[in-house]
Amino acid sequence: xxxxxxxxxxxxxxxxxxxxxxxxxxxxxxxxxxxxxxDDADKAFIEQFWDFQIDRIEEARQxxxxxxxxxxxxxxxxTLRDPMTxxxxxxxxxxxxxxxxxxxxFKRLSEKTLGKYAETFEVTIEELxxxx
Amino acid sequence: xxxxxIKIDYTHRQAGxxxxxxxxxxxxxxxxxxxxxxxxxxxxxxxxxYIPFLKxxxxxxxxxxxxxxxxxxxxxxxxxxxxxxxxxxKTPKESMDAxxxxxxxxxxxxxxxxxxxxxxxxxxxxxxxxxxxxxxxxKENNHYLVSDTVMEKPQVINYDDLVRVRWxxxxxxPKGKMYWIERVNKEIDFKKAVSDAIAKTVYEMIKIPIPLLxxxxxxxxxxxxxxxxxxxxxxxxxxxxGQILRMSEEVGSGGAGFxxxxxxxxxxxxxxxxxxxxxxxxxxxxxxxxxxxEFAYIGARNCKSxxxxxVEDYGKLADMLTEISYMEEAIYKKLDKLSx
Numbered sequence: 001x002x003x004x005x006x007x008x009x010x011x012x013x014x015x016x017x018x019x020x021x022x023x024x025x026x027x028x029x030x031x032x033x034x035x036x037x038x039d040d041a042d043k044a045f046i047e048q049f050w051d052f053q054i055d056r057i058e059e060a061r062q063x064x065x066x067x068x069x070x071x072x073x074x075x076x077x078x079t080l081r082d083p084m085t086x087x088x089x090x091x092x093x094x095x096x097x098x099x100x101x102x103x104x105x106f107k108r109l110s111e112k113t114l115g116k117y118a119e120t121f122e123v124t125i126e127e128l129x130x131x132x
Numbered sequence: 133x134x135x136x137x138i139k140i141d142y143t144h145r146q147a148g149x150x151x152x153x154x155x156x157x158x159x160x161x162x163x164x165x166x167x168x169x170x171x172x173x174x175x176x177x178x179x180x181x182y183i184p185f186l187k188x189x190x191x192x193x194x195x196x197x198x199x200x201x202x203x204x205x206x207x208x209x210x211x212x213x214x215x216x217x218x219x220x221x222k223t224p225k226e227s228m229d230a231x232x233x234x235x236x237x238x239x240x241x242x243x244x245x246x247x248x249x250x251x252x253x254x255x256x257x258x259x260x261x262x263x264x265x266x267x268x269x270x271k272e273n274n275h276y277l278v279s280d281t282v283m284e285k286p287q288v289i290n291y292d293d294l295v296r297v298r299w300x301x302x303x304x305x306p307k308g309k310m311y312w313i314e315r316v317n318k319e320i321d322f323k324k325a326v327s328d329a330i331a332k333t334v335y336e337m338i339k340i341p342i343p344l345l346x347x348x349x350x351x352x353x354x355x356x357x358x359x360x361x362x363x364x365x366x367x368x369x370x371x372x373x374g375q376i377l378r379m380s381e382e383v384g385s386g387g388a389g390f391x392x393x394x395x396x397x398x399x400x401x402x403x404x405x406x407x408x409x410x411x412x413x414x415x416x417x418x419x420x421x422x423x424x425x426e427f428a429y430i431g432a433r434n435c436k437s438x439x440x441x442x443v444e445d446y447g448k449l450a451d452m453l454t455e456i457s458y459m460e461e462a463i464y465k466k467l468d469k470l471s472x
Binding site: 012014015017018019020021022023024025029031033035040041042044045046048049050052080081082084085088089091120 | 260
């Protein structure tokens, strides 16, 4: 079988490099397996998803810079988490996690709580307190 | 000190879905020819659930497959294999030692891992998803040999990374969960296995009286889909739609939310038992799957453009989804009358 040409332009150059196995059903009633790259439709959802994430990360950065949110919020978005994921990984309730997004609450957090967040984000506590 | 290099003669085959691929590969290792669709069908892989109030990555939760480990657990049980699933490890060290012991005995071992820190995984799927499955079939010094059915080729992973993905925290945390087959039964009672499995899938798809599950769930989602543009605005509606489609077409589903794989299973068993009902059902499932695919193609147009007017009407997409749900319902009703 000839090597399939790969000619999509993804926004992220690391995307779309892998071929996956897909099934299909043809007119004669047979099921076929094919190893292929993403097709146009697949590409549309992937790009949309990443566009959305990138927008969120940038928005979060702006919010932190303007003092509306604490750096935790940015780190959460940057690592593609949502409050629920973050909460379950840090072991702090969603309600408290969301409260920690408020800059004045964040400032008063104990070393222990900060340590938990730092461990989850794999950064030091100092890094957690400022944007990179 | 034990030898540092172990390589089990395990054949890696790429598959559409991680868990059924893993199960099928493990059975093939023990000399029982179970194809991926067969593993998927007998293990009750097919499912549908839509949970609008539970948001995953800012979109309503939707799943086309059963909860993790169902395929392996139910599949190996129905196919008469002695399988072990361990999910009670206290420490990472303990789970890794158990893995090493298995490898020394020559047992390829499946495990549940998180995708986010998996180094070789395609970056477009990088997310906090903890229900991925892979098989470890060897060890070279500090590296483990990995058969991940999403990938074309076998991979390697080092000790620390493997500990990280096995002990990822969060929803459905694997906690080092691993599973393997000890003994297979060469004389499998396929008739009983298949009819039990189909009866269970039929039950799960049309008989559970909860509106969010099975074909009822599809219609529930169609109803919501119609309202999204008004309720959430055009951008969010497109994002929600994109997430549904991404779940159905991507994320290791083999296309059309596993409907192709299930159809292939129906065809395989239809030919095996020379059963007209199954063959017809497989044809119907193929058509429904193609309709899912069409739904994805049309829906994708809405995801692509960022204009204020949606390219395709959400009402039309909802109608399509409703139609698919009735197409599928007809299949399950047909299968309900199946006698083998």
